[in-house]
Structure formats: C-alpha cells, structure tokens
C-alpha cells in the first residue's frame with residue numbers, strides 16, 4: 001500500500017505541490033488530474049523520492065520511500081519525465097542495461113516485456129530512431145521490467161496514437177487485474193482513463209483540492225471529466 005501524507009514540495013518562487021494526501025491499495029488506480037503547471041509531475045517526483053520534499057512523505061507498506069530507497073524502489077516502476085538517456089542503444093539493449101539493476105531478470109523476461117509493450121519487432125532499432133510513441137512504449141517497458149507492485153506514470157500516453165493508447169491501457173488494465181499492481185497516473189486524457197481508474201485526485205495551482213472514488217463520482221456526475229471540470233471551475237471561482 002502507498003500512503004502519501006501531507007506531501008509538500010515548494011520550489012524557490014513558491015510553485016510546486018502542497019499538502020497531498022493519498023492512499024493507493026493493491027489493485028487500485030489513482031489518477032492525478034489538474035491543469036498544466038498544477039503540480040502533478042512534482043508530486044510524482046516527490047513520491048518517488050527523486051526530489052526532496054519540503055514537508056510530509058510517501059510510504060510504501062509503512063516504509064519511507066525517500067529514507068529507505070533500497071527497500072522500497074525494487075517494488076516501484078517509474079515513468080516520470082525525461083525519455084531514455086541512452087538514445088544510441090537498441091531497444092532490447094536498453095532493457096538489458098536496466099535488467100542489471102534488479103535480481104533475476106533473464107532474457108526471457110526482457111523478451112516478454114518487449115512483447116507486453118508491443119516493441120518486440122522494433123527491438124533491434126536504436127532508440128534515437130524511434131517515434132515518440134515508440135519511445136513511450138520502451139519507457140513503459142523499462143518501468144515494468146522488474147514486475148513492480150506500484151507503478152508511477154506521468155502522462156504515459158502522450159504522443160501515442162489512438163491505437164497505441166488503447167493497446168497500452170488494455171495491457172495495464174490486465175496487469176492490474178492479474179497481479180494486483182497499483183498505479184498512480186497523471187494524464188490530461190481523462191476520458192481515456194476514466195473507465196479504468198478507481199480514484200481521482202484533483203490538483204489545482206499546487207494544492208490538493210479534492211478526492212473521490214469513481215463510484216462516488218458517478219453518483220453526481222456523468223463522467224470523471226465532468227467531475228474534474230466542476231472542481232477546477234470551483235477553484236477558479238466560476239460557476240460549476
């Protein structure tokens with residue numbers, strides 16, 4: 001279980017994320033939703049322990065992720081921010097490099113992962129020759145390689161075509177159902193993830209302003225997108 005308690009990161013200049021509280025259990029998929037610059041990437045980076053929180057923390061099964069990365073990171077897969085730092089590697093070699101970070105990843109698992117993200121046939125091509133969607137897929141493969149129990153995804157489908165987004169969404173849905181993996185995902189494509197997420201966390205101008213489970217949302221709104229727009233309209237002070 002991931003618990004995020006009062007997570008706060010304030011950059012010089014005052015922007016960032018403040019007071020994020022979140023709990024994600026096995027098999028749950030939490031969406032971080034907010035306009036550009038709201039603080040979603042900052043929140044994911046602080047959860048992952050990539051940046052030092054100003055206050056609060058994220059815990060995996062009760063253990064602080066920032067304080068004990070050696071105990072927590074092996075259970076986490078992350079796709080946050082910049083694409084591959086190794087553009088001159090072939091796709092398969094990129095995963096082979098990362099496989100060395102974890103025990104027990106053999107060639108069969110690497111090939112299985114390439115298959116999972118639809119990159120088997122492109123594995124001999126260098127990453128610099130990949131399209132944006134292919135780069136996203138190989139990054140997703142890198143994040144899934146060690147079969148994490150928690151996946152942190154920042155706009156994982158940006159730049160993917162419609163078929164790719166559907167294929168990767170279906171793949172992640174199956175993994176969640178089969179393995180009980182938990183996911184936290186930030187996305188602007190709310191309508192594409194709304195059948196699949198279990199909770200929505202609304203972030204607006206660096207603040208965590210609302211949380212609801214999808215059954216709660218459906219009691220009052222036709223869609224998660226409508227719920228999101230209602231929350232952001234309230235924050236702007238306009239009519240909901």
Ligand SMILES: Nc1ncnc2c1ncn2[C@@H]1O[C@H](COP(=O)(O)OP(=O)(O)OP(=O)(O)O)[C@@H](O)[C@H]1O
Nearest residue numbers: 011012015016034035036037038039040041042043
């Ligand atoms: N290293 C940094 N130093 C100072 N300010 C930063 C830094 N990184 C991000 N910010 C600011 O913090 C705020 C939140 O940025 P963040 O990237 O977390 O937003 P986001 O919700 O992920 O946005 P988007 O949807 O556009 O990806 C923005 O105002 C951004 O300019």
